[in-house]
Amino acid sequence: MNLSDLRAKADWVWRETLAIHLRAPETRLASSLSSIEIFVALYFGGVLRFDPTNARDESRDRCIISKGHGSICMYPILADLGYFPMEELQHVCESGSFLGGIPDPVIPGYETVNGSLGHGLGVATGMALGLKRKENRRDVFVVVGDGELHEGANWEAIMFAAQHNLDNLHLVVDDNSISMLGYTNQIVSHGDLGARLSSFGWDCLEVQGHDVVALRVALLRQKNMLNGKPTALIAKTLKGRGVPGLENAPLSHVVNPKPDLLDSLLGGV
Amino acid sequence: MPIKPLAMRDAFLENIWREMSNNEKIFFTCADYGSPVLDRIRADFPDRFVNVGIAEQNLINVSAGLALEGYTVFAYAIAPFITMRCYEQIRVNLALLSVVRPINVNLIGVGAGYSYVVSGPTHQCYEDITLMRALPNFQVLSPADHITAAKFFDTCINNCDPKYLRFDAQVLPVIYRNEAPNISKGFHVHKRSDEICLVATGYMLHTALEASIVLSEEGLQVGLIDLFDLAKFSVADLYDTLKSYGGIVSLEEGFRGRGGLDSMLFEFIARHEIKAKMLNIGVEGVYHFELGTRTELHEKVGIGPQAVLNSVRAFSRSLSK
Numbered sequence: 001m002n003l004s005d006l007r008a009k010a011d012w013v014w015r016e017t018l019a020i021h022l023r024a025p026e027t028r029l030a031s032s033l034s035s036i037e038i039f040v041a042l043y044f045g046g047v048l049r050f051d052p053t054n055a056r057d058e059s060r061d062r063c064i065i066s067k068g069h070g071s072i073c074m075y076p077i078l079a080d081l082g083y084f085p086m087e088e089l090q091h092v093c094e095s096g097s098f099l100g101g102i103p104d105p106v107i108p109g110y111e112t113v114n115g116s117l118g119h120g121l122g123v124a125t126g127m128a129l130g131l132k133r134k135e136n137r138r139d140v141f142v143v144v145g146d147g148e149l150h151e152g153a154n155w156e157a158i159m160f161a162a163q164h165n166l167d168n169l170h171l172v173v174d175d176n177s178i179s180m181l182g183y184t185n186q187i188v189s190h191g192d193l194g195a196r197l198s199s200f201g202w203d204c205l206e207v208q209g210h211d212v213v214a215l216r217v218a219l220l221r222q223k224n225m226l227n228g229k230p231t232a233l234i235a236k237t238l239k240g241r242g243v244p245g246l247e248n249a250p251l252s253h254v255v256n257p258k259p260d261l262l263d264s265l266l267g268g269v
Numbered sequence: 270m271p272i273k274p275l276a277m278r279d280a281f282l283e284n285i286w287r288e289m290s291n292n293e294k295i296f297f298t299c300a301d302y303g304s305p306v307l308d309r310i311r312a313d314f315p316d317r318f319v320n321v322g323i324a325e326q327n328l329i330n331v332s333a334g335l336a337l338e339g340y341t342v343f344a345y346a347i348a349p350f351i352t353m354r355c356y357e358q359i360r361v362n363l364a365l366l367s368v369v370r371p372i373n374v375n376l377i378g379v380g381a382g383y384s385y386v387v388s389g390p391t392h393q394c395y396e397d398i399t400l401m402r403a404l405p406n407f408q409v410l411s412p413a414d415h416i417t418a419a420k421f422f423d424t425c426i427n428n429c430d431p432k433y434l435r436f437d438a439q440v441l442p443v444i445y446r447n448e449a450p451n452i453s454k455g456f457h458v459h460k461r462s463d464e465i466c467l468v469a470t471g472y473m474l475h476t477a478l479e480a481s482i483v484l485s486e487e488g489l490q491v492g493l494i495d496l497f498d499l500a501k502f503s504v505a506d507l508y509d510t511l512k513s514y515g516g517i518v519s520l521e522e523g524f525r526g527r528g529g530l531d532s533m534l535f536e537f538i539a540r541h542e543i544k545a546k547m548l549n550i551g552v553e554g555v556y557h558f559e560l561g562t563r564t565e566l567h568e569k570v571g572i573g574p575q576a577v578l579n580s581v582r583a584f585s586r587s588l589s590k
Contacts, residue, residue, distance in 0.1 A: 105369045111337070113365045116357060122327050123362055126334020133296075133316055134338060153358065156327035164319070 001044045003213050009080075010040045010212045014242060015266060016076035016089065022262045024093035026101040030240035030252035031070030031145065034176035037212040038143060038235055042172075043077050045216035047223060048141065052082040055108045061138050062127050064111055066120020067145035067174060069102045074109070083108040118151025120144060121171060125157040128169035128230075139223055143172045147179030150188055155200075161230040162201030170222050171202070171232040174209065176239035182250040197232045209235030272443045277418035277436040278345075278379050282306035284422035285343055289314050292426075296335045300328045300346040302379070307345070325350050329358035329374075336372045341426060347385075348378030348394040348435055352401060363431040364404040375425045376433045381411070381471050382522025384438035386563045390556040394435075398470070398521060399528035401433040402500050408432040409499040413474035416445040417497055420452050437472055439563075444474065450495070455502025458510055459493040465585060466492035466511060469520035470499060470530055473550075473572065477520050480577045489585055491518075499533065508541050516588045518548045518581060522572060525551030548584040550577055 001009065013036050021029040042048050042063060051057040065071045072092075079086045084098075084107070091097040098106045102115040112123050124142035131138055148154070161169050173193065177184050190196060194204040203225055207218040215235065222231045239253070240246030243265065246257055283306050289295050290313075297310055297318045311318050317340075321327045325346055332342040344351065352359070363374050378397065385392035401409045408430055412418040418436060425432060450457040460481060469477035474495045481493050492514065496502065511517060517538065521530040531549035538545055553571040567573035571580070 105366065112333075113361050116361050119330065119358065119361050122330025122358070123334040123337070125327070126331035126336075127338055128334070129319065129331065130296075130335045130338030130340055136338075153326035153330060156321070156324040157330060160321055160324070160327055160331065 001046070006040060006044055006212045006216065009044050010037050013040055013073050013076050017073040018243070018262050018266055020072055020075060020089060020092050022259055022266070023090070024101070025256050026093050027072045028069040028101075028253065029072070029243070029257070030246050030249075031067065031176065032072040033241045033243065033246075034209070034237035034239045035067065035070055035143065035174045036073045036241075037210050037215050038172055038174055038237075039071070039074055039077055041212050041215035041219055042141060043081060045212070045219065047216065047219040049138065052109070055083065058136065059138060062111055062124070062140040064120040064124040064127070064140065064142040065103070065114055066142055067117065067148060068114025070145055070174070071103055071114070071143070074103065075099055078107070078109040081109075117145070117148035118153050121154050122157040125161050125166065125169060128161065128166040129164060131168055132166065137168075139168045139170060141170045141172060143174060145179075146173055146175040146177060146190060146193065147184050149173070149190060149193075150179070150184075158197065158200050158202065165228040166230045167226050167228050169230040170219075171230065172219070173232065173234045174237050175234050176237045178239045178248070178250060178252060180253045194232070194234050201229060203227065203229045203231045204234065205231070206234045206236065209237035210241060272416070272446055274440050274443050275415040276304070276438075276440050277412055277415045278304050278377065279306045280415035280419040281377065281422060281434070281436070282310065284419055286310050286313070288422070288426070289317065292341075293317075294339060294341050296340040296342045298328055298332050298335070298342060298344045300325050300350065302346050325354040326358050329355045330362055332374045333362035333366060333372060336374050337370060342374045343377060343425070344374060345377045345379070347392060348380040348397055349392065351376050351378045352394070352397045352433065356400060360404060364406055367406055367431050371429045372431055373425075373429045374431045376431070377436060378433060379436045380438045381435040382437070383563050383566050384472065386566065387560060389558060395523045395552050396527070397433070397435055398499055398523050398530055399532075402533065403528070406430050408501050410434045410497060411470045411499055412436070412497050413469075413471055413495055414441050414444040416443060416449050417452070420449045424452065435471065441472065441475060444478070444495070450497070452497065453503070454506045455498030456494050456496045456507060456510075459495060460491065462490040462492040464491075464514065464588065465489070465516040465518060465581065466494060466514040467518045467520060467581070468494045468496050468530070468534060470496050472522050473520040476567070476572070476574055476577055479574055480581060483578055484581060489582070491581070496530065499530065507537065508543070511538070511545065512541075512543050514543075514545050516548065516584055517545045518550060518584065520550045520572070520577065523551055525549050525553055525571070546588060548580060550580055
């Protein structure tokens with residue numbers, strides 16, 4: 001996909017995510033808006049290898065979406081790629097739909113259970129170890145929010161991955177700097193997260209997390225480092241990006257924007 | 270020739286070690302916890318052994334990830350730590366995920382009940398039956414000797430659901446001297462009788478067996494069942510075995526009245542309308558910090574040999590009134 005198409009795809013996913021939230025206000029909009037470009041770069045930027053007709057293809061790269069609630073934007077992406085019919089987007093959170101308020105691995109394209117935070121990185125670490133031992137050269141990406149890095153199990157995995165030289169493991173931090181009750185640096189600060197991860201033996205990059213082209217470059221660089229260290233990409237993002245009143249608002253996690261506002265942002269659709 | 274008793278973990282790990290030569294899909298994980306046989310696994314299969322360190326949450330997560338990549342995983346740690354330190358990891362990444370994807374992770378918890386006698390309540394484990402049987406797709410296996418423990422190995426290889434094996438930390442006498450029990454029903458009937466049946470699991474089978482001998486000498490014949498599969502036993506077979514008894518006695522090395530074996534049997538007899546009265550023998554009260562032998566500790570909390578005899582005698586008298 002060329003660069004202008006990538007940007008157009010990210011815009012389309014942003015609009016679709018708003019539209020889903022308008023139909024299903026139970027979904028978490030703000031945390032899904034910070035991760036759109038990350039997922040668009042991963043899935044449309046030629047970073048991940050995958051086969052929508054065979055979701056468990058052994059030769060796929062594994063993508064673990066640890067910040068489950070904040071990945072509603074994956075619904076239009078997976079539908080667009082052909083994992084399931086686009087029509088399903090009309091039924092998010094409805095009885096009988098497999099697209100819930102928080103994604104579960106009953107959704108084609110999701111690998112693990114992501115509703116409870118702080119689990120994805122550890123499981124991804126086990127997958128990365130398993131792939132190495134099977135001599136399968138595929139990679140494992142795992143997308144986490146900075147808030148869920150408060151969970152200690154992540155740091156057990158971070159130490160373990162460095163110890164075992166899992167350079168097929170790639171952490172992507174959607175660093176929107178806000179968890180449910182405010183700014184993470186006022187709750188428990190991660191300090192200089194990149195320096196912290198580096199001191200644990202990881203290679204770290206940082207990127208502006210809404211520049212889909214820069215993200216694509218950084219993710220590919222991350223994937224190709226192969227120097228015996230796990231890699232982390234810290235994507236600096238804005239929670240609730242593009243929605244007035246929501247963007248970077250400390251309580252954006254729990255505040256739903258007015259339907260009229262979303263209507264007007266979608267151009268009266 | 271008499272069979273020499275072994276630690277459950279050594280008998281079980283011996284089978285893993287043997288199978289690892291032929292089966293490249295077996296992975297062994299541990300949270301910095303060993304055994305003599307484990308030393309051989311570490312030496313002979315370094316690529317399929319990993320010690321995550323003192324980090325049980327990561328033990329479960331890494332094991333889940335390995336299972337997603339097609340490995341049959343044996344995860345090994347001290348019983349209270351591998352169940353309670355990481356319960357949500359077990360719930361989310363083993364129990365929930367195994368509904369959607371095959372997750373053959375076998376948790377080996379060593380130190381059931383009071384088996385870490387002098388280590389105190391952090392290392393003792395009286396809650397695991399309750400917690401692990403609450404997870405609906407978990408198999409909960411509780412052997413009384415190393416013969417039974419070793420027999421569970423085939424179940425672990427062939428049944429793809431997650432499992433919890435609660436092993437005693439001590440070397441216990443051999444129960445199954447002549448042949449290993451048939452584990453397909455989930456329990457073994459040692460004695461049959463008419464009025465009272467003792468249903469025991471793990472270490473308490475030994476106490477129950479001794480009690481049954483003393484009671485028999487006193488003229489009270491009791492039935493005796495070793496219930497070693499606490500979640501996926503054959504309902505029909507257990508019903509047939511228990512239906513005619515007037516009194517059922519549960520014996521467990523876990524808290525009484527808090528969702529363990531006693532609750533399981535209460536639910537079972539109520540659901541199947543078995544008209545038996547129940548006596549529950551389990552750990553009374555709260556946590557204890559006193560030191561003593563295992564038997565002394567058991568007597569203090571109501572599950573020692575004397576306490577069991579007294580309780581069953583009184584129960585028998587109450588039934589005949």
